Amino acid sequence: MELEGQVRIPSGCAISAVVSKDLRPISGETVIKSMIPMHDRSNGLGGGFAGYGIYPDYKDFYAFHIFYDSRKAQEECEKYLKDHFEIVQAETIPTRKIPEINDVPLIWRYFIIPLTSQMLRLQVDEKEYTARCVMYINVHLDGAFVFSSGKNMGIFKAVGFPEDVGRFYQLDDYEGYEWTAHGRYPTNTPGWWGGAHPFGLLDYSVVHNGEISSYDANRRFIEMFGYKCTLQTDTEVITYIADYLLRKQKLSLKEMSSVIAASFWDTIDHKDPQEAKVQTYLRKIYSSLLITGPFSIILGFNGGLMALNDRLKLRSMVTARKGNTVYIASEEAAIRAMEPDVTNLYAPAGGEPFIVLTDEYEKEV
Amino acid sequence: MPISLVTPEFEVLRDQTRCIKCRVCERQCANKVHHLDPDLGVMVSDEASCVDCQRCVTLCPTHALKIRVNENQFRPNANWSQQTIKEIYKQAETGGMLLSSMGNPNPLPNYWDHLLINASQVTNPSIDPLREPMETKVFLGKKPRSIKRLPDGSIDTSLTPQLELSMPLMFSAMSYGAISYNAHESLARAATELGIYYNTGEGGLHEDFYKYGPNTIVQVASGRFGVHEAYLNAGAAIEIKMGQGAKPGIGGHLPGAKITEAVSRTRMIPKGTDAISPAPHHDIYSIEDLRQLVYSLKEATNYTKPVIVKVAAVHNIAAIASGIARSGADIIAIDGIRGGTGAAPTRIRDNVGIPIELALASVDQRLRDEGVRNDVSLVVGGSIRSAADVVKAVALGADACYIGTAALVALGCHLCRSCQTGKCNWGIATQQPELVKRLNTDIGTQHLVNLMTAWQHEIKEMMGGMGINSIEALRGNRLMLRGVGLSEKELEILGVSYAGE
Numbered sequence: 103m104e105l106e107g108q109v110r111i112p113s114g115c116a117i118s119a120v121v122s123k124d125l126r127p128i129s130g131e132t133v134i135k136s137m138i139p140m141h142d143r144s145n146g147l148g149g150g151f152a153g154y155g156i157y158p159d160y161k162d163f164y165a166f167h168i169f170y171d172s173r174k175a176q177e178e179c180e181k182y183l184k185d186h187f188e189i190v191q192a193e194t195i196p197t198r199k200i201p202e203i204n205d206v207p208l209i210w211r212y213f214i215i216p217l218t219s220q221m222l223r224l225q226v227d228e229k230e231y232t233a234r235c236v237m238y239i240n241v242h243l244d245g246a247f248v249f250s251s252g253k254n255m256g257i258f259k260a261v262g263f264p265e266d267v268g269r270f271y272q273l274d275d276y277e278g279y280e281w282t283a284h285g286r287y288p289t290n291t292p293g294w295w296g297g298a299h300p301f302g303l304l305d306y307s308v309v310h311n312g313e314i315s316s317y318d319a320n321r322r323f324i325e326m327f328g329y330k331c332t333l334q335t336d337t338e339v340i341t342y343i344a345d346y347l348l349r350k351q352k353l354s355l356k357e358m359s360s361v362i363a364a365s366f367w368d369t370i371d372h373k374d375p376q377e378a379k380v381q382t383y384l385r386k387i388y389s390s391l392l393i394t395g396p397f398s399i400i401l402g403f404n405g406g407l408m409a410l411n412d413r414l415k416l417r418s419m420v421t422a423r424k425g426n427t428v429y430i431a432s433e434e435a436a437i438r439a440m441e442p443d444v445t446n447l448y449a450p451a452g453g454e455p456f457i458v459l460t461d462e463y464e465k466e467v
Numbered sequence: 468m469p470i471s472l473v474t475p476e477f478e479v480l481r482d483q484t485r486c487i488k489c490r491v492c493e494r495q496c497a498n499k500v501h502h503l504d505p506d507l508g509v510m511v512s513d514e515a516s517c518v519d520c521q522r523c524v525t526l527c528p529t530h531a532l533k534i535r536v537n538e539n540q541f542r543p544n545a546n547w548s549q550q551t552i553k554e555i556y557k558q559a560e561t562g563g564m565l566l567s568s569m570g571n572p573n574p575l576p577n578y579w580d581h582l583l584i585n586a587s588q589v590t591n592p593s594i595d596p597l598r599e600p601m602e603t604k605v606f607l608g609k610k611p612r613s614i615k616r617l618p619d620g621s622i623d624t625s626l627t628p629q630l631e632l633s634m635p636l637m638f639s640a641m642s643y644g645a646i647s648y649n650a651h652e653s654l655a656r657a658a659t660e661l662g663i664y665y666n667t668g669e670g671g672l673h674e675d676f677y678k679y680g681p682n683t684i685v686q687v688a689s690g691r692f693g694v695h696e697a698y699l700n701a702g703a704a705i706e707i708k709m710g711q712g713a714k715p716g717i718g719g720h721l722p723g724a725k726i727t728e729a730v731s732r733t734r735m736i737p738k739g740t741d742a743i744s745p746a747p748h749h750d751i752y753s754i755e756d757l758r759q760l761v762y763s764l765k766e767a768t769n770y771t772k773p774v775i776v777k778v779a780a781v782h783n784i785a786a787i788a789s790g791i792a793r794s795g796a797d798i799i800a801i802d803g804i805r806g807g808t809g810a811a812p813t814r815i816r817d818n819v820g821i822p823i824e825l826a827l828a829s830v831d832q833r834l835r836d837e838g839v840r841n842d843v844s845l846v847v848g849g850s851i852r853s854a855a856d857v858v859k860a861v862a863l864g865a866d867a868c869y870i871g872t873a874a875l876v877a878l879g880c881h882l883c884r885s886c887q888t889g890k891c892n893w894g895i896a897t898q899q900p901e902l903v904k905r906l907n908t909d910i911g912t913q914h915l916v917n918l919m920t921a922w923q924h925e926i927k928e929m930m931g932g933m934g935i936n937s938i939e940a941l942r943g944n945r946l947m948l949r950g951v952g953l954s955e956k957e958l959e960i961l962g963v964s965y966a967g968e
Contacts, residue, residue, distance in 0.1 A: 160956055313591040315933055316940030318947065322864075326838045351613055357622070364937075366600045376621075383624040387610040388940035390841070395591055396934075414599060414936065 103335045113301070115311035116143035116264070116285040116418075118431035119400045120440055121407055121458050125155065126426065130273025133281035133439050143311075148269035148298035150259025152307035152402050153184040153278035157254050163190055163213035164232055164304075167250035167257060168239075169295050170208035172335045175245030184242065186235050195258070195271065202266040207295055211256075227303055229349060235327065236303060247296040251304030252358030255404060259284075259298035269297075278292040280403045280458065284309040295363050300402070301347050306309040307402045311336040311432055312417050315395030323390035336397065343391050353384075355401075355408045359455035361388040400430055405463030408455055415452030422447045428458045433447035471736055472556040477519045478537050479512035485531035492523035492532060495671070497890040512517065519937045520883035522892035554813070565813035568886035568896070570713060570805045570872055572851055573817055573940055577805075578824035579856045582863075585947045586932040594936050595928040602937040603634040603923055603930075605949070607704075607844040608797045610771045627797065628773045630704055633662035634923045635861055635938055638868035639802075639848045640686050640708065640777070640916075642668030643743065644721050645809030645886065647903040648675075650878060650895045653911030655679035660912065663920050666869075667693075668707060669719065670745060671733040679702050684775065686859040687764065689718055690744030691911040696767060704798070705764050706775040707757070712806025712849040715779030716822045718744040720810060725889050725898045729911055754790040762908035767930060773797035780804060780826035781819075790842045792834055800869060801826050803849025804806045807872040809896055810887035823849035824863065828961045831864025831943060840864075840943075854925030863961065864943040877918040 118136040122128055130153060137149070157165055166183070170176040183189060191213040197206070209224045220230045223389040236251045255278075258271040264285040269275075284299040300307040303422035314320070314336045321339050327350070338364075348357045357380075364370075366384045370378050385392070396416030401408045409430045411419055421435045422429045422444035428438040429444060437444055450456045457467075479500060488510055492501040501523065503509070517534060524532045542550050551849050554565055587593040594601065608629035615623040631878040638654045645668065652675075654665040659682040666684040671693015676683070685702035687694050699705055710716065721742040731738040751757050776791045777800035778784070784801065791799050803823025808816065827847045834840040847860050848869030857868050876882065879893040886896035894906030926938075935941050947964040950958050958965060 149681045252728050313934075315587070315935045315947075316944060318941055319940050320946035322835055322943045322945070323840070326840060353614070367602060367604055368600065380622050381623045383622060383626065386626065386629065387614070387841075389606070389610075390942065392937055392940050393589075394935045394937055394940040398550060416593070 106419050109259060109428045112310050115208045115287055115309075116140035116432045116436070117283065117309040117398060117400055118436045118440075119280070119282040119309070119402070119407055119409070119429070120426050121280040121460070123426040123428065123461050125279040125459065125460055125462060127279065128154070128281060128427075129158055130276045130278070130281060132198065133283045134265050134268035135227060136431055136436040136440045137268070137283050137285050139439050140221035140431070140433055141263065141265070143432060144263055144286060146263050147261060147288050148259070148284075148286030149262055149264030150249075150257060150284050150298045150300050150309075151268060151271070151273060151301065152255060152265070152300040152309070153273070153276055154255045154280035154305075154402060156256055156276045156278040159214070160191065161254040163215055164251055164253055166212040166236075166248055167216060167255050168195040168210050168212070169247045169249060171245035173208070176208055176210065179243050179246035182235075182239060183212060184219055184239045189214050196275075197270050198272050200266060200270055203270040204260045205258055206352070207260070207381055207436060209306055233304055233345070235308060237328065237330055240332050248398045250302050250307075252302060252307070252403065255305050255402075256309070257300050257302045259296065259300065260295050261298060261376035274405060280309060280402060281405060282309045282400050282407065289331065297333060297335065299335075299337050301333070301335065301341045303341050304349070305340055305343050305404045308337050308341040308344065310340055310397055310399040311393055312336065312397030312399075312412065314340075314393050314397055314412075316393050319390055320393060324357065338398055341388060342395075343393075347388070348393070349441060355457050357384060358453055359408070359410050359453065362383050362393045363410055363453035363455075364392050365413065366455060385394065398432065405466070406457065408457045410455050411450060411452050418449075420447060421456055426461075430456065437462035471515070471560060473553050474539055475514040475517065475537050477514060477517045477534050479514050480516055480535060480955070481510060481512065482531045483509055485617060487529055487531075489528060491526050491528065494891060495522050495526050496514075497892050497897075500724070504905060510599065515722070518883040518885040518888075520885065520892045521881040534820075539696040539950070540728045556580075561788075566597055566887045567813040567816050567884060568808055568810050569882055569884040570641070570807040575804065575822065577850075578822055578953075578961065579852070579859050579954050579955075581950055582824075582948045582961070584855070584858055584929055584933070587934040591598065591934045593934055594931040596611070596924075596931045599931075601931055603926060605632045605635045605938060606630065607632065607846065607866055609652040609843060610841045610952060612841070628704075628771055630664060630773055630798075632867055634748070634919065634926065635747070635857060635865070635867040636868050636919060636922065637684070637846065637867060638665035638874050639665050639871040640666040640684075640706065641667040641809070642670030642692075642721070643673050643733055643873055644670040644725055644898070645897070646875075646890075646896050647894055647898060647906060648673065648729065649874070649903050649906040649908050649911065652908045653674060653878060653915060654874065655683065656912040657915030657919070658906065659683040660916050663919070664703060666706060668729070670742075671735065672698055672701055673729065673733050683751045686777075687760075688744050689746070689748045690712070690742060692698075692736060692742060695735070696874070699764060699767050699772075702772065704773045704775055705768065706777050706800065707760060707764070708777045709751070709757070710777070710781075710819065711804030711808060712779045712804055712820055712823070713808035714815045716746060716783050718746045719817055722745075722887075727898045730823075730898060730963075736909060754794060757791065758794040759863070763923030765795070775800050775846070779806075780821045780823055782821060784821065784826045785829045788830040789833055789837055792837075793920070795920050796843060798844045799830070800846040800848065801830060803847070805902040806849035807875075822858075823847050825957075825960050827860060827863050827865055832962055835943075845908040852930070857862035857922065858929045858941070859948060860928055860940060861941050862944050862947045864945075866942060873918070874915060877914045878906060905925075
């Protein structure tokens, strides 16, 4: 059977997220709980989580989480890492032996910083350098797959039901101010861990429910800019689009949502003239990054998250709030599992970005 | 007259029991096939002149007429076909090049027919265009590589000129001269009504049609016929014609007989003289020269019009297109080997160039490999026959399609492929006033609008089936295509997987 990346696998999913605007630490346990009532939205073939603010002691270092198929792949990859980064810490990611999670690869974590000499030689900034190295490993080094590469955040994923994956990675031992979670329902899968979600690049992580019909138009466009879609999944291409528009093109989150879930031309025409002008402009120049077909996504990053539905709202997604904590999930039941006593239940309209920023990040920007 | 070795291609079958001798056929045939035999008192035919344009058949009030391929056969020979033998007779009798018109009629592989379109099932909902918005609007032109911000942080929304199309279709270049005033008027009015564009071809713009300028693309070809400042500024875009799919590598020849008073004034050449456009542009012998012409035209129009560079699909098309993308052109138009023409040497039309599907696939991929795909838009033509061909072309990577033959068929053309004679009985490819007036421009306009509207409905229906509600999400979306009956190499060039994969 072909591995993920050699074949395109559609899937349905469950997603959820929680973020504390005032950076109050939240245990990974909380977000695991949200996935239990949505059990039937997954089929045991992929689950995962992303936590932000989980590595405060190493917050200035890129945290690479890597799956290895073999010791040989690990040796080769570590040689590459040493040539390109200073490694301040290398360790296996602690896991709990449970019967539900099998065929475990080697799972390693590295805290690293780019070698300045190399960055100067390539005349790129730290993020671009790191992103290129991630891309190199994932495309060229057989048996090694970087599945998390941001600072002070980490992705944890595996083949299994999400609640089992959370227990497997001992997420109850981690605390962060923001979590996203994903349960996957692929139509078929070779059971490869790299194919589970969230998908991440630098500190961007994406969980996604849907099957986008624009996939190949998006993929072929984004690959012009140095990205290589190795997994053939929607989540991967959406992550690269977010990285391209936010980091490289320097769009705001709202502007990005006007690209990927652009309003219909008729709707744009009825907007306030200045707003209409900007949206028309963005649709014209980034037309190949419009995403069609059903999706609900949560894009996490250091400082907040953005939830977004496709413009027809073909996938469910609700949001809620309690105090300074904001919750998002495919189903209200998932939110109630995290916090029964929420207020402001709200289902964002198709194409309407739901942006939550931490107070600290809001002050910065 | 000496006896010709060339036997008639067609037979005229007349049911004498139905014929009422109304002589409509006689009056309608510019080739003078029919006449009333005064001695016999019946209508008879000179089949040698028949081109099978179906005019008489269509207008016969009693349906007494049928035209069919002459059943007379030369001795069958798989190597020397009847067609080949006849062509040799013609050349032996005349000493000339064989002339043909419309697109290549030979059974070259047609890749559209080997590509199949996807639809949503279960994992992804299809979208009903009758109930949900379905967008086919397209903007053609250069897109910037990054956004610019104004001092107040807002986005600078100024953009180089773009063409806005209500659907990814335009009428391709057909000159006034090659086709009639009425055909041009129909195309211009239909384009205006539809929110798309028609193209003047290389024959200039008749003074009556300047009012359709906002929906007109004015062409600058190697003969520079009818090119002047007002002309360049009259249209919405300027197209430099470097080549044409039906006759790559050669120029054009409009016989003096078609250069009437009005055509002469529009083309700015003397009445009755042959209009011969040179094979190359004599100011463009290389890619850097093209850049100069692109910018000359932009200067002449104060950078208010996008410039299209139209080329024929030839062997090295990917590299050529990549060069054009860096020449300042805003749009590249590529015309495939099956593209039509008002007149071309038969050998050229049938043997020079490559199919548009392969050219499109390799150009789109090359421009992406080089990271310049967004610097230009891509328009393709050369036998786009239906809405399905359009959907496939867009999925392979085209921004829009040019249609010529299909538009003429909507005006009544029956593809008799005799445009070069100037005796088009349908009033399309002729300048004879009594023939031109047969094309009613109100009906012609309506037929074109109907055809395009019908295609737009079909495009939307197919998009909806794929779960795509905006045409830009289809562009270059090759996963929406699968090949059947193709070799691995063909699939590789087309960039599509085999059905079942």
